[in-house]
Amino acid sequence: MAQVLTDLKRLCVHTITTKPWPIEEAAREFSASGIGGITVWRDALTGRNIKQTGNLLRDLNLEVVSLCRGGFFPALTPGARQSAIEDNLKAIDEAEALGAPMVVLVCGAAPGQSLFESRKQIQDGIAACLPHAAAAGVKLTIEPLHPMYAGDRSAVNTLAQANDMAEALNSPHVGIAVDVYHLWWDPDLETQIQRCGKNNNLSAFHICDWKTPTLDMLNDRGLMGEGCINLKQIRSWVEETGFTGFNEVEIFSNIYWQQDQHQFLEKIKAAYLQFS
């Protein structure tokens, strides 16, 4: 059984979830609600002093859970792969400045080459960034993405693959993000979550819901309880590994982004307590 959620201390909201709000406004609103954590998307930091922004978040009693996102390692040319690595080194610097303990990786896929080749380039890319991550004290967190993104966003599409990769990299600076949106359908999910926890690779837990029908492959995620994901069951599997981190609400939604964000945040809080 999943732990009963009676307050918002372990709730973390991604800045992209309330995208219309500048990060300062989002942070004030999250903080005033008693929400415990914030995950920062890099676009939210545009034009800001990153270190000062991190301090602002902490002054508001928000734990900075992670920086989203690095990755996109595969590319058809060595030059483009090197550029990707450099962007990831920059993301590590940003995470260090912000005080975020990890960078979440959307690993990437290059349509012009095989998934096998893309997976190899992902693993090589992460390995190339590891010394810098270690020096910065920042973890690189592999997020397996739904198979519908295998064409161009990630060649890592199951938790089994992420486990394989994390175990091959075998570093305390590599972790895995379990996102229910990407993984809920997988018949091996319980087993692979156990494996992920046992190897100390379970670093983050992202929640939302899968709507039927889904109107947009990227930006039509549902609020918890709106869809068909067995969220409490998956959370119980995550907690059984000993995971005590945040439940991170990551919702991309053209529908919710058009609504009043104060009302949306109230819905998130209610859905979190009732359906997560």
Next chain:
Amino acid sequence: MAQVLTDLKRLCVHTITTKPWPIEEAAREFSASGIGGITVWRDALTGRNIKQTGNLLRDLNLEVVSLCRGGFFPALTPGARQSAIEDNLKAIDEAEALGAPMVVLVCGAAPGQSLFESRKQIQDGIAACLPHAAAAGVKLTIEPLHPMYAGDRSAVNTLAQANDMAEALNSPHVGIAVDVYHLWWDPDLETQIQRCGKNNNLSAFHICDWKTPTLDMLNDRGLMGEGCINLKQIRSWVEETGFTGFNEVEIFSNIYWQQDQHQFLEKIKAAYLQFS
């Protein structure tokens, strides 16, 4: 290596691929092109005498490869599940009348219950139809669907799951359809195709391509060569099992359905020979 395709004898086209054409016109066009097979969607038979339509297809030297589709077994009430079984018995009768050796199953999923429950209802539903299928000499062919359809179209989302289910049902009247659109991303695909062949369950092979970006989750499939699927490699795995059946072109596409179907059929033939 996949066998070199030098003619259209092993090409089968689904009636839904050229949906704007009535089945009679599609059949004449396929036949005039030297295409060897046709898979009939049930909607194409509306208002027809099914037995006579089957004779017409054979008179045009088309092999009737399969009838699409049965399935959709899961439902929240026993009454609805019984209705689904009755519809599948009807599909078996239609396949027998048409002279189609199999009914392809889109297995179904009911959003209001767990995938585990839906999978159990699928297996029970197929089992309930098996005596009728055996009497009719018709095979029930499980088609695992892409995980993006797990919400409402199929709780069977990998070839491993289809293999598990077919082996549990353990009947000469159960088979599996391998569709590259649904399965191309799966890192276990080669292994699972081998397993499927070894157990004599590989009954059908469906081809098309995955476009990036994909504009519609149902109706934006690509022509072979337009996307990122490693089609020749997957076909080589299928052929290595000893499979000698048809390469079935199944494309749902709002874009192609709006075009001149004669020109589209020329594109299918060219893409088949060059990219399949």
